[in-house]
Amino acid sequence: MSMTDERKEYIYQYAKENLKRIPLDVPKATYEQIKAHASAHGESVNGFIKRAITEAMERDNFLQQ
Template sequence: MASEAQRRANDKWREKFDEIRFRVPKGQKAWIQNHAIAQGESVNAFVNRAIQEAMERDNAAK
């Protein structure tokens, strides 16, 4: 169980971020996790990088 100080620190850290939840087809979660691990990234880092790269690519095509 986290101490009160740890809970406050976690809450302060979470304030720096927005949260997006999304669903993937059954079985794709493990595929994404395995790919992220193979790239040396967390799933969160991989998804953020993939989104950033797609947006940059889409904007460059305009």
């Protein structure tokens, strides 16, 4: 099932207004370790990185609720 042009535009606008991309360069070997860890926990690499950041910020009492 393909998305309509209207739906694609909505997704693009939502991302533009609400999301910020953060480029992250890591050595290939490190990426493979991250990927394996995320997979072992049933997560995507992106999901794992988001969770790790959130947990670190919570631990440091820095996360704004």
